[in-house]
């Protein structure tokens with residue numbers, strides 16, 4: 429029940445953020461296009477963009493293909509300046525730290541990577557992450573503000589307290605205060621999100637699912653989990669642990685999982701397991717999952733073998749599809765390398781098993797960001813906070 433009215437200052441802020449978001453997700457647009465898409469008056473949109481032009485956030489340019497003004501006034505395109513605020517995304521995986529500096533349209537300006545070492549400690553990891561962020565700050569244009577840092581990490585996480593709790597196969601590292609440590613070093617807000625949720629967020633705002641209200645991003649790597657978007661919002665669940673697809677049971681009599689139970693999906697389908705099984709089957713080692721996927725995409729026999737290995741994933745996804753009724757399922761992380769024919773087979777399998785049958789028409793596609801949706805998503809976490817008015821507002825509109 430709504431118990432608070434909306435005053436004009438709040439409405440103004442909401443409208444401004446709406447226009448900013450649209451400029452961000454489109455990477456630039458004309459006033460006419462903005463007006464059409466946000467459903468505000470032309471005057472309101474013009475006032476908002478005038479503020480952004482005055483504050484050095486936007487500049488005007490001729491649309492592509494229109495070299496010079498011809499007959500009639502061309503529709504100028506509004507796009508972000510080189511000194512408009514930027515964001516940093518950090519992805520902490522079992523392999524290392526990846527960090528990007530990105531603009532407001534999630535275009536990557538700089539990238540850094542640092543592998544984790546054998547004797548990694550929490551302090552070392554935090555130093556490493558802070559070091560990468562520091563290098564990226566050095567790549568900011570003079571006068572270009574940094575809005576914040578988003579961290580996407582393997583879970584489980586305590587999102588409220590900004591902690592990486594105790595990820596399995598993570599060198600025994602636990603209770604890492606990543607948000608507090610980075611914000612005290614970098615003096616900007618730091619936000620934490622699970623890496624597959626972050627992937628889903630990148631797809632929702634900047635990827636191929638921008639028009640989907642309900643979809644699932646599946647991160648297949650040395651673990652397996654799902655970022656579930658329902659009614660345009662990430663599903664976190666009561667404790668922030670929603671989407672643990674890898675620990676849904678596909679074989680109750682199967683192998684013991686590190687979580688203590690038997691036959692979790694992760695005991696059957698992870699990148700390391702698939703590489704091991706492939707070496708056994710084909711008598712050769714594959715450099716990485718991409719190499720195995722390419723191999724399986726080139727021969728019918730190998731494709732059948734991979735489809736068989738992925739059978740438990742198909743089962744788990746069909747179950748998930750029956751529960752959440754998604755428009756689309758995206759395979760991401762290293763799973764983005766799966767061959768087209770395997771995605772098609774998964775789609776057929778899932779659509780054959782959901783109650784709605786082929787009518788559901790659930791699409792199975794690969795991530796828009798290759799294997800890197802998590803780090804794009806980390807940066808998108810900050811942008812979403814900006815769109816929601818939770819951070820950075822004054823960088824764009826002054827102290828209004």
Ligand SMILES: [Zn+2]
Nearest residue numbers: 675685687692
């Ligand atoms: Zn398990």
